[in-house]
Amino acid sequence: MDFSNCWLDYRPMEIKEQALSALSVLCEGEIIESAVKEYQLALSRMTGREPEVFREKTNRCVALYLEPLLPIGKDGYEIKKEKDSYHITGQSESGVLYGVFHFLRLIRTGHMDELPVSNAPEMPLRMMNHWDNMDGTIERGYSGNSFFYENYEILYNERIEQYVRLMASIGINAIVINNVNVHQRETYLITDTYLEQVKQYAALFARYGIQLFTSVNFAAPMELSGFDNCDPLNDKVAQWWKDAVKHIYEVIPEFGGFLVKADSEGRPGPFTYDRTHADGANMLAKALAPYGGIVVWRCFVYNCGQDWRDKKTDRARAAYDNFIALDGQFEDNVILQIKNGPMDFQVREPVSPLFGGLKKTNMILEVEIAQEYTGQQIDLCYLLPMWREILDFDTFSEGEGSTVRQIVKGAQYGQNCCGMAAVINTGNDYNWTGNDLAAANTYGYGRMAMNPSLTSEAIAKEWIELTFGAAVADDLTKILMDSWPTYEKYTSPLGIGWMVTPHYHYGPDVDGYEYDRWGTYHRADRNGLGIDRTPAGTGYTAQYNEPWSAIYADRNLCPEELLLFFHYVRYDEVLKSGKTLIQHIYDTHFEGVEEVEEMIERFDGLQNKLPGDVYDRVRERMERQLENAIEWRDRINTYFYRKSGVPDEKGRKIYE
Numbered sequence: 001m002d003f004s005n006c007w008l009d010y011r012p013m014e015i016k017e018q019a020l021s022a023l024s025v026l027c028e029g030e031i032i033e034s035a036v037k038e039y040q041l042a043l044s045r046m047t048g049r050e051p052e053v054f055r056e057k058t059n060r061c062v063a064l065y066l067e068p069l070l071p072i073g074k075d076g077y078e079i080k081k082e083k084d085s086y087h088i089t090g091q092s093e094s095g096v097l098y099g100v101f102h103f104l105r106l107i108r109t110g111h112m113d114e115l116p117v118s119n120a121p122e123m124p125l126r127m128m129n130h131w132d133n134m135d136g137t138i139e140r141g142y143s144g145n146s147f148f149y150e151n152y153e154i155l156y157n158e159r160i161e162q163y164v165r166l167m168a169s170i171g172i173n174a175i176v177i178n179n180v181n182v183h184q185r186e187t188y189l190i191t192d193t194y195l196e197q198v199k200q201y202a203a204l205f206a207r208y209g210i211q212l213f214t215s216v217n218f219a220a221p222m223e224l225s226g227f228d229n230c231d232p233l234n235d236k237v238a239q240w241w242k243d244a245v246k247h248i249y250e251v252i253p254e255f256g257g258f259l260v261k262a263d264s265e266g267r268p269g270p271f272t273y274d275r276t277h278a279d280g281a282n283m284l285a286k287a288l289a290p291y292g293g294i295v296v297w298r299c300f301v302y303n304c305g306q307d308w309r310d311k312k313t314d315r316a317r318a319a320y321d322n323f324i325a326l327d328g329q330f331e332d333n334v335i336l337q338i339k340n341g342p343m344d345f346q347v348r349e350p351v352s353p354l355f356g357g358l359k360k361t362n363m364i365l366e367v368e369i370a371q372e373y374t375g376q377q378i379d380l381c382y383l384l385p386m387w388r389e390i391l392d393f394d395t396f397s398e399g400e401g402s403t404v405r406q407i408v409k410g411a412q413y414g415q416n417c418c419g420m421a422a423v424i425n426t427g428n429d430y431n432w433t434g435n436d437l438a439a440a441n442t443y444g445y446g447r448m449a450m451n452p453s454l455t456s457e458a459i460a461k462e463w464i465e466l467t468f469g470a471a472v473a474d475d476l477t478k479i480l481m482d483s484w485p486t487y488e489k490y491t492s493p494l495g496i497g498w499m500v501t502p503h504y505h506y507g508p509d510v511d512g513y514e515y516d517r518w519g520t521y522h523r524a525d526r527n528g529l530g531i532d533r534t535p536a537g538t539g540y541t542a543q544y545n546e547p548w549s550a551i552y553a554d555r556n557l558c559p560e561e562l563l564l565f566f567h568y569v570r571y572d573e574v575l576k577s578g579k580t581l582i583q584h585i586y587d588t589h590f591e592g593v594e595e596v597e598e599m600i601e602r603f604d605g606l607q608n609k610l611p612g613d614v615y616d617r618v619r620e621r622m623e624r625q626l627e628n629a630i631e632w633r634d635r636i637n638t639y640f641y642r643k644s645g646v647p648d649e650k651g652r653k654i655y656e
């Protein structure tokens with residue numbers, strides 16, 4: 001099969017140190033065996049020689065130990081040099097595996113001088129959500145088709161194995177194998193129609209320390225067994241789920257649990273029966289609890305049938321309004337999965353106020369690696385700096401220091417069922433991610449969930465060194481680090497969002513969603529634009545703790561990058577930069593295109609340092625990105641010029 005090795009590309013390199021060619025395995029287990037296999041594979045690819053594997057102590061070797069009492073945290077590890085050997089000690093089997101991957105990274109990037117290291121994964125759950133459908137398509141997939149499914153069959157091949165190694169190498173420990181929009185056939189994934197094949201995946205995942213989850217259809221008892229309702233308080237419905245879950249665990253003892261999208265964008269849910277989301281989630285949680293399974297329940301619940309004329313209803317309020325009153329009502333094995341922002345993965349959004357609101361509920365932060373609204377893996381947009389800002393956001397839920405990071409790692413309220421989840425950006429394209437550089441987001445997500453103390457820059461550099469080598473690291477790091485701000489400049493200004501082609505979500509269409517039912521408006525008129533979310537407007541700002549509720553509500557204190565998210569602002573109002581709003585819009589859109597041109601120039605300088613196919617693929621995407629940026633610039637500038645009648649003070653070309 002033809003696929004790239006991504007960051008596990010163990011290209012040949014000279015390795016002189018003798019200790020590295022012997023592996024002494026002083027612990028047992030199936031995950032340990034994966035670690036051994038990985039080490040063997042890496043060393044043989046790098047040196048052309050299989051390392052020798054001993055099942056006892058030897059001299060001059062890399063020794064693997066398992067030490068559950070290692071005072072380091074769950075699934076942590078230590079790597080150190082002792083005399084002429086290296087010791088990799090894991091707190092668990094997964095710890096050993098992570099230690100081996102870390103050690104291999106040090107070898108590959110020439111950073112053995114960083115030893116000793118000790119590390120423990122910071123986020124308890126480090127999940128990937130696949131939006132793969134069983135017909136082989138991927139919702140919001142920009143890298144080909146699914147490698148899990150084809151034509152309603154579950155695939156099993158080398159690529160799946162490679163995928164699992166990639167995931168384990170970045171610390172992923174939970175994978176949801178199907179789309180949250182569970183269609184007809186996918187509803188059968190938890191039945192005998194598919195369970196045996198799902199089991200094969202679960203077993204493979206388990207060998208790499210990863211638990212398998214499925215998205216489930218809340219109306220499964222109706223679709224599969226002819227029930228006339230799926231009311232969570234109906235005993236027969238609850239029993240149906242208990243039986244279904246019992247059977248799943250008979251077949252797949254290592255099964256992780258369910259992910260649920262309910263009452264959202266047409267999916268069934270408890271609202272139909274006047275029940276709460278706590279009723280719905282708890283019903284499933286009780287079925288899973290005896291086996292240690294969990295329910296991950298999404299908070300992406302809003303009215304998608306809004307009237308654009310109605311200025312009081314505010315989609316941004318929805319998640320908080322729907323869930324805050326339920327705080328404390330969920331079973332221990334329920335986790336609420338909360339999208340990073342109150343809307344939907346826009347290029348810039350404030351952090352969801354639910355993180356600072358819920359205190360007695362398990363929470364997991366959901367981000368989107370798939371670049372649905374951020375360039376669709378055609379345009380470059382390295383998302384780590386965005387996620388970093390989100391994790392660092394101080395919610396002030398218990399005074400200063402109650403950051404999202406503290407909350408989702410479980411340190412704020414002492415939850416142990418929490419972490420991060422991400423919609424993955426992979427598909428069956430040769431390079432997995434469409435744009436080769438988009439794999440930086442895949443890699444970076446895992447690394448950040450393992451260790452949020454790493455900077456975005458360090459992660460970018462590490463990924464580049466592993467994937468392409470050190471020669472291109474500085475330039476590519478710069479290209480990646482500049483990419484989100486650049487993308488933001490040529491798309492929608494100051495947090496307003498949504499000026500995209502409807503449904504497709506690539507390219508500009510300023511009014512595409514303006515008169516639609518999705519609750520996504522910019523409200524531009526001849527005087528200005530933006531949404532008043534202050535108490536005088538929709539009141540959304542009040543969902544934040546102080547000082548944020550006051551800061552966001554104050555036109556002068558509101559962080560400028562979010563100005564239009566929170567306020568209606570006139571075109572002639574002066575921003576902190578001294579520019580008027582309209583001039584800011586023109587300037588950023590011209591700059592955005594210029595920055596794309598500079599990026600291409602910089603990238604061209606790397607032509608001889610990158611593999612030809614990588615260069616060609618990325619270069620072709622960059623051409624498309626430039627076209628896209630130009631289209632955005634001209635449409636946005638023309639639109640606001642027509643609305644405002646104000647010319648660009650620098651006299652640049654704006655189409656009439």
Ligand code: GCW
Binds near residue numbers: 131300
């Ligand atoms: O961002 C939106 C997407 C939908 C997606 C939904 C969700 C899976 O446009 O395609 O559905 O969010 O997160 O449920």
